[in-house]
Amino acid sequence: MAVKPFKLALAGFSAVGLAALTACGEAPTDNGSDGNADASFLACMVTDSGGVDDKSFNESSWAGMQKAEDENDDIKVAYKESSSEADYDPNLQASVDDDCDFIVGVGGLMSANVTTAALANEDIPFAIVDGGPSDADGNPVEADNVYSIQFDTAQSAYLAGYVAASQTETGIVATWGGIQIPPVTIFMDGFAEGIAKHNEDKGTDVQLLGWDEAAQSGTFLGSFEDTAAGKSTSDTFITQGADIIFPVAGPAGIGALTAAAENDAVSAIWVDTDGYESTEYGAELITSAEKGLANAVHDAVLAAYNGDTGSGTYVGTLENEGVSLAPFHDFDAVVSDETKAEVEALTAQIISGEIVVQSPASPVTE
Known part of the structure; x- marks a missing residue:
């Protein structure tokens, strides 16, 4: 039956949920991390609209970035928030200007923007979450420095x-x-x-x-x-x-x-x-x-750090627990x-x- 098992004043807001939100919702200073000031590898994320604490794909992707940083002292992570599609290109360019060593664009709506930025900066590896390299009309584009992170959520x-x-x-x-x-x-x-x-x-x-x-x-x-x-x-x-x-x-x-x-x-x-x-x-x-956005993005950051990124596609499925x-x-x-x-x-x-x-x-x- 669909009737809820119980109702609380805060709608079942658990201690576990509170801890998860506290951990994910703490935005680092200056849209990046306070630590690892001497890190040699800067991985940057450009969010889709909704913000880094959207309780959805932006937040999970950022958690993956943070996990990679936590595991490797050579890695520093940062993000730039998009409030609308108009922010995609400026945020991507700002990430390039910040000398980011790896740039992750979150959201299929950003696919063409990431592709354009990647083709203009072929020495920088990029990744697209929920999309692949494409033009403004959605047609596939060859881009040797764009890694696609997708999920068979059907x-x-x-x-x-x-x-x-x-x-x-x-x-x-x-x-x-x-x-x-x-x-x-x-x-x-x-x-x-x-x-x-x-x-x-x-x-x-x-x-x-x-x-x-x-x-x-x-x-x-x-x-x-x-x-x-x-x-x-x-x-x-x-x-x-x-x-x-x-x-x-x-x-x-x-x-x-x-x-x-x-x-x-x-x-x-x-x-x-x-x-x-x-x-x-x-x-x-x-x-x-x-x-499994967090794990997929985490793995992509580590792969980029190790010089293993390029073109290609990861597809999360039930079989690989993606x-x-x-x-x-x-x-x-x-x-x-x-x-x-x-x-x-x-x-x-x-x-x-x-x-x-x-x-x-x-x-x-x-």
Whole structure:
């Protein structure tokens, strides 16, 4: 069932979650690290809009940068925040001007900007999170100094969709996105397919609002920052009967959690990070469709330090643990043992290739 197991004044804000937010949310002085003043390798990150503490992909990517710095005294890390797409090029150029030895652009919307900067500075290795080298129209571009970090999140979202279908009491769940780009729609495709799998296997008829996988059309805010629009969109779906909301919108998704917090019969599923630990809305969250941003970015920084970067693509999957379904936390006693066993079986089937979760937005490796 979708009813929350309990409700707290701070919506289940746990000590673990508080510690995680405190650790990730402490922005270093001057947009960088206070330590390692004599470090010989400077790795720089340019955030997408939403800020470095967005409880989503920026924050996780920055955590990976910090982890690399913590493990190696020769590495110093810094970041520049983008408040809009207009900040991408200036921030990338400023990173070049700062003599950064490795530059990571976070977010698929920045792919063309990173590519342009990389082609103009072929002696500097770059990386793109959630995208690959491309031109302004999204066409692939050859760039020997751009490393692509991507995730097949259709796989983890498939599991999330199956769980949502198992937990809904109204038989209606909903999803909506920030902007209609591949790193967003890939989640929505997987979620839809997981619901369809549950309907097929269990004889249910769970409906999905907000996304038509076949038509590749649905509900989008046009923003990753507008939490008010995220709440009003979620409220609309709730009035239509949805009792589980799956926002794919970075910090704007907090609006869905706020809407769920106001309704005892409504829950949510988060994306990118384990939302139970990264947001203050633990009691609202059944689970999260995660991607291992921190580990992937950490590994890329160390590879760059060792001179091993270049072109190429990393794709996180269930098999390599680059994507995953987060624990059920407060819902652990609510989700049945039967559903848990079915999720484990589906995970094994996806890893073995028996089940192929396919999205037009799925990353392609060469």
